[in-house]
Amino acid sequence: MATKYKIALIRHGESEYNKDNRFCGWFDADLSATGLEEAKNAGKMLKEQNYTFDIAFTSVLKRAIKTLFIVQEEMDLHWIPVIRHWRLNERHYGGLQGLNKSETAAKHGEDQVKIWRRSYDIPPPALELSDPRSATNEAKYAQYDKAVVPQCECLKDTVERVLPYWHDVIVPTIKSGKRVVISAHGNSLRALIKYLDNVSDEEIPELNVPTAIPLVYELDENMRPVKHYYLADEAQVKAAIEKVANQGKAK
Ligand SMILES: O=C(O)[C@@H](CO)OP(=O)(O)O
Numbered sequence: 001m002a003t004k005y006k007i008a009l010i011r012h013g014e015s016e017y018n019k020d021n022r023f024c025g026w027f028d029a030d031l032s033a034t035g036l037e038e039a040k041n042a043g044k045m046l047k048e049q050n051y052t053f054d055i056a057f058t059s060v061l062k063r064a065i066k067t068l069f070i071v072q073e074e075m076d077l078h079w080i081p082v083i084r085h086w087r088l089n090e091r092h093y094g095g096l097q098g099l100n101k102s103e104t105a106a107k108h109g110e111d112q113v114k115i116w117r118r119s120y121d122i123p124p125p126a127l128e129l130s131d132p133r134s135a136t137n138e139a140k141y142a143q144y145d146k147a148v149v150p151q152c153e154c155l156k157d158t159v160e161r162v163l164p165y166w167h168d169v170i171v172p173t174i175k176s177g178k179r180v181v182i183s184a185h186g187n188s189l190r191a192l193i194k195y196l197d198n199v200s201d202e203e204i205p206e207l208n209v210p211t212a213i214p215l216v217y218e219l220d221e222n223m224r225p226v227k228h229y230y231l232a233d234e235a236q237v238k239a240a241i242e243k244v245a246n247q248g249k250a251k
Contacts, residue, residue, distance in 0.1 A: 001220045001224065001226045002220060002221075002226070003218040003219070003220065003226045003227075004219060004220055004221045005174050005175075005218070005219040005223070006179070006216060006217070006218050006219070007174060007179075007180045007181070007182065007216070007217050007219065008046065008051060008053070008180075008181045008182070008214045008215065008216050008217075009181075009182050009184070009189055009192070009193075009214070009215045009216075009217065010042055010067060010068070010071065010181065010182070010183045010184075010212060010213075010214050010215070011184065011185060011186055011189055011209045011210065011211050011212060011213075011215075012031065012035065012039070012061075012063040012064045012066075012067040012183060012184075012185060012211065012212065013031050013032075013034070013035030013036060013037070013038035013039040013042070013063070013067050013070075013211050013212040014031065014032045014034045014035035014038055014211050014212075015029040015030065015031055015032060015035055015063045016029045016030050016031070016032050016035075017029040017098075018032070018035070018211065018247075019032040019034065019035075020100065021100055021101045021102055021247055022098055022099060022100050022101065023093040023096040023097050023098065023099050023101060023104070023124075024090060024093065024097065025090050025091060025092045025093030025094070025096070025097045026061070026089055026090060026092050026093075026097070026135045026150075027097050027098065027133065028061050028062055028063075029061075029062075029063055030062060030063065030066070031062075031063050031066050031067065035063065035067070035211065035212070036066075036070065038067075038211055038212035039066070039067040039070035039071060039212050040070055040074055041212065042067070042070075042071050042074075042212040042213065042214055043070055043071040043072070043073065043074025043075050044074050045213075045214055045231045045232065046071065046074070046075055046181075046214055046231065047074055047075050049231055051075075051179075051214075051216075052075065052077065052179060053075075053077060053080055053179045053180065053181040054080060054178040054179045054180070055080055055081050055082075055083070055173060055178045055179075055180055055181075056068055056072070056080055056081070056082045056083070056180070056181045056182070056183065057082075057083050057084075057085070057088060057169075057170060057173075057180065057181075057182045057183070057184075058082060058083070058084050058085075058088060058182070058183040058184065059084065059085065059086065059088040059089040059090070059183075059184055059185060059188065060084050060085065060086050060089060060140050061089055061090060061185070063185075064088070064183045064184055064185060065082075065084060065183070067183050067212060068082065068181070068183035071181070071183065083169070085165055085169075086140070086141065086144070086148075087161050087162055087164070087165035088162065088165065088182065088184045088185070088188050089185065089188060090184075090185035090186065090187055090188055091153045091154075091155060091157075091158040091185070091187035091188065091191070092135075092150040092151070092152055092153040092157075092158075093124055093152065093153075094123065094124040094125050094126045094127050094150075094151060094152025094153070095124060095125035095126060095127050095131075095152065096116060096124045096125065097127070097133050098133060101113060101117075101247050101248050102247075102248075102249060102250055102251045103250075104116075105248055105249060105250035106250040106251075109250075110248060110249055110250055113248040114205065114248055117248050118155075118204070118205035118206075118207075119154065119155070119205060120154065120155050120156055120194075120201040120204050120205075121154050121155070121156040121201070122154055123152045123153060123154040123157065124152050124154075125152065126151040126152040127151040127152060128151075129151065134149075134151060135149050136149045136151075155187060155190060155191060155194070155204065158187055158188055158190075158191040159191040159194060159195060162188055162191045162192055162195075163191075163192075163195055166192060166195070170182070171223055174219070174223070175223075186208070186209050186211075186244065189209045189215075190204065190207055190208075190209060193207065193209070194207070196217060196224075196225050196228075197225060197228075208241045208244040208245050209241075209244070210230075210237060210240030210241050210243070210244060211240065211244075213230045213231065213232045213236070213237060213240060214230070214231040215228060215229070215230050215231075216228060216229055216230075216231060
């Protein structure tokens, strides 16, 4: 298998909700001061390693949009087209959105929290439509049928809404020869990685994506992965992955 295309995936930098260890999902949390710094470093890593892009895809959530912009700023790539779409949003965390992950683990047990955070097909509790946390009435989703806006999602649901966007929009862009960067979220990227690397439902709970360390996928002419790697040293990646995994521990 020969590499024909290279794409970069970036999970946004630490958000205010990550900092407070709260479930975030479709809540539009901003980047924390650390997150801003992480995003800057991601841009630096890409620049130092001579990456460049022709087009960017991101979600409609500001933590991913701002991370992308900071990366563009570091790379002096402000001019490239940026396409934002809700299909790249974070997995919707339903009734868990806003709750502290450690407190939730103390209340429901770490095993239950791991199931909610990382299982493939078990969704968190759904939000009521009348819940002020529901995204149904947000202006950015007004153009879509109300049924499009989830009230909770398991990873399987996220895979099912990310993949049509991957196949219908991102793949044709990559095939047209454009160098693509995707700035998205822990679980929308897990959904894409599950598909690309054929990760089984049993293995997916152990996959965590660290914040703002660019992850490069080399793809063959059939868009199958040849290899992938983070643009940081192994120890840094390992520590950042453990930090994410540990967020579900009761303290
Ligand atoms: O809260 C969230 O939306 C996600 C990403 O920050 O968290 P988790 O890693 O628990 O899936």
